[in-house]
Amino acid sequence: DSGVTQTPKHLITATGQRVTLRCSPRSGDLSVYWYQQSLDQGLQFLIQYYNGEERAKGNILERFSAQQFPDLHSELNLSSLELGDSALYFCASSGSGGGGPQHFGDGTRLSIL
């Protein structure tokens, strides 16, 4: 058990809809990272938050947004969903804002019908 909790485990929705994925980091970790994993692309970095502030952006679409709350949990919001957004979405946390290992949750599987 990594200590990182993601909910829900599965989401099934339709094109054009909006969903929110939730992540609780390991106790004491200040950084939260979001990654997308698809069969052909592997794990792709989306966005990082450190202690409530956005720290870095990767290949995140404009239709996607995230935030980190004062209690350090994070939410990833996906809107105007398209078939191609179907993927596994992982959250990871680390103690620092830069180096060191990241610990991953078990992900949210998003299926767009």
Next chain:
Amino acid sequence: EDQVTQSPEALRLQEGESSSLNCSYTVSGLRGLFWYRQDPGKGPEFLFTLYSAGEEKEKERLKATLTKKESFLHITAPKPEDSATYLCAVQATGGSQGNLIFGKGTKLSVKP
């Protein structure tokens, strides 16, 4: 552009048959190289961090090594429970971000 390439894509071994997985990387400056294990339906599980060329880390049947261009994950006398996808990732220096750049993984199957 920072890049990570893993080979082979898939590897089938008999129980007890030792082998190595390769991770080659291109990065402007290396802050750290990470190995993860991922089981189906689960998130990546952290195995090792390597920071500088010549460094080695061991855990049970696994040993990770690092050179200036690549890393190897050696599996000695594997067991069926070692079957998983092994992911390599790098973290670059520069800036304040800590995001990982992942390879596509090596899927290892160990047959009894």
